[in-house]
Amino acid sequence: MRKLCRTGIALFATLLLAASAWAGPVDHHQDDTFSAGEPGDAKKPARIVQVTMGEADGKMTFTPNKIEVKKGEQIKFMLRNNGELDHEFILATTAENLKHAESMKKNPDMEHDDPNGKRLAPKKTDEIVWEFTKPGEFEYSCLIPGHREAGMIGTVTVK
Template identity: 65%
Template sequence: MKMKIWLAALLALSLPGPVLADAGHSHGDERAYGVPGDPGKPGRIVQVTMRETEGKMEFVPSRLEIRRGEQVKFVLRNNGEMDHEIVIGTLEENLKHAVEMAKNPDMEHDDPNAKRLAPKKTGEIVWRFTKVGEFDFSCLIPGHRESGMFGTIIVK
């Protein structure tokens, strides 16, 4: 009997995460800061504006506080005169990605945590923050983060 329990536990530990996930929830897209949200479910709307001003590039607001488990619909607006993007991630991930973007400045993102917008355009990201921590959002187009285009998300 003990051998069967031990073998069952060993087998369960060796299975990939999504197989062990509870019904209707896959951990396949889960990241350190959460999972893609469900656009069909209600969530808090947070407006984020991208712009250039006085030789600086910025997000307004640049600091956000969010409750753990909260789904947020980011309503994005590029009020600037050039393309901008927003990439939500850990600071380490975004800094690493910025190095890749410097090598490939025209890199397109097709990720649920990122959106690139042409001037005067709008877009949305729906995200559910499942973990407590401090996270980053940045414009990773070369030179933009360095010009001040980044912000902090505090998940409590």
């Protein structure tokens, strides 16, 4: 009986190790890589960019809606929702944001806990510290259904 028990434990341990090796690393966000760079370090200097969100004249906007940064530059986005509705700031490529927007249509109250995105209630503020490690064109947009379509898109050019 003891030999059978030890054999069973050894078999279980072997299967457990094999399963964990086969499964590989857990992918929380594409191995914590982002198209527009990487989460910044709040302890390091950063250029501050104020971004205001809101609605006016039937449009939804970000101010500013265009930002230029240098490759390797760290930006502290100071986000402020001056509007009457919830808004988001999601930093990614256009393709990624369009794909995410489709998911949001199915689940409009989706909570975001990503370093590259924040959802703000009316009259609230928050911040994102971001290091732009890759050159290219990126965007920030509000992916709450209807908001992007109403004009809530900004661009980041990294040179």
